[in-house]
Amino acid sequence: MIKNKIWHETFHCHLGQYFLIDKILYQKKNQYHDIKIFHNSIMGNIMTIDDVVQTTEKDEFIYHEMLSHVPIxxxxxxxxxLIIGGGDGGTLREVCKHKNISNITMVEIDINIINLCKKYFPNHSDNAYNDSRLKLIIDDGLNFIKNTHQKFDLIISDSTDPIGxxxxxxxxxxxxxxxxxLKKNGIFVAQNxxxxxxxxxxxxxxxxxxKYFHDCTFYQAIVPTYYGGAIMFAWGSDNQKLxxxxxxxxxxxxxEKKIIFKYYNPKIHISSFSLPQYIINKLDTS
Structure with a gap:
């Protein structure tokens, strides 16, 4: 919600966060999303979808590095x-850094998100949409995964929150x-x-x-933009050793990969699977 050059997020009942708006860059509702993009002096350009912060120029690297490199x-x-969602291009950018990957399929429901992010968040994708390994499909993610006959080593669900x-x-x-x-030893991860x-x-x-994976859990990262604490990533595989x-x-x-990271490293990778006790207690009741 934008009011008096202040954007308020109220996704969580009775709680929220706000950003001062230096300039509104884009504001429009289409058949899929209510999209707003504005500039903030601290976080740079910010995109919200259905009045929930999705990404910022300043801290996007944390989310995208962890969603991509941990499973890879x-x-x-x-x-x-397979990347489902992720129209801002950040996850695609990180996946493309792995030169041993042969094929990248990306399914995004709204081409408008991709085009807007190329314009207002060019460093998110960093020309990754031009990678020759990429096959871009505009479709609903559920519809695609129900009908495809392709098999993948890794499926990344880079989705919005469970609304809309x-x-x-x-x-x-x-x-x-x-x-x-998924192929044998395949991994599924998702924003959660x-x-x-x-x-x-x-x-x-x-x-x-x-119901479907022998090994399922979560791992986490601290992303300042996402109000309420650590962002969680769901993990599913049939091979616990991974x-x-x-x-x-x-x-x-x-x-061996010689990739430069801004957040991810071996210790972060391993420790990210250590969950707070209140989450463990909750999961133990299932």
Missing amino acids: FSHGLVKDV CGKNLFLSEFYLNCKKN GTSFLQIDEIFLTYKNLK RYIDQKILKSRIK
Whole structure:
């Protein structure tokens, strides 16, 4: 909500955050989203969808590095990747840094998001949309995963919160079809809200993932933009060993890639799976 050059987020009942607006860059509602983009002197350009902050220029690297590199380095042999959502291009940018990956399929429901982010957040994608390995599909993520015959080593759900068209990417049906389209030792990861204020959503995701994956849990990162604490990432795989990677092996894989990170590193990777006790207690009740 924009009022008197202040943007207020009220996604969480009785709580919220605000940003001072230096300049409104874009404001329009289409069939999928209510999109606002504005500039803030601290966080740079900020995009909100349905009045919830999605990304900022300042701290996007934390979210995108963790959503991408944790599963890729855990797996070690990723060749085929599916990104569902992620129209800002940040996850695609990080995935493209792995030159051993052969094929990247990206499914985004709203081409407008991609075009807007190319204009107002060019460093998010950093020309990754021109990568020859990319196959871009404009479609609903659930519809695509239900009908595709492709198999993937890694599926990344880089979705909005479970409101509006983003609801489809939190359904049990979605997780089932993701599992069906993973190769042996494949990994599924997804954005899953903040740990403290969205614990019920985390609990529901966990109950649904347990139906289809032998190993399911969450890992986390601290992203200042996302109000309410640590952002959670859902994890699903049938190979528990991938989550318990030896730090020496992890360091070797990272060194070999020669990728420059701003947030991610081996210790962050391993410690990110250590969850607060209140979450563990909640998950234990499922």
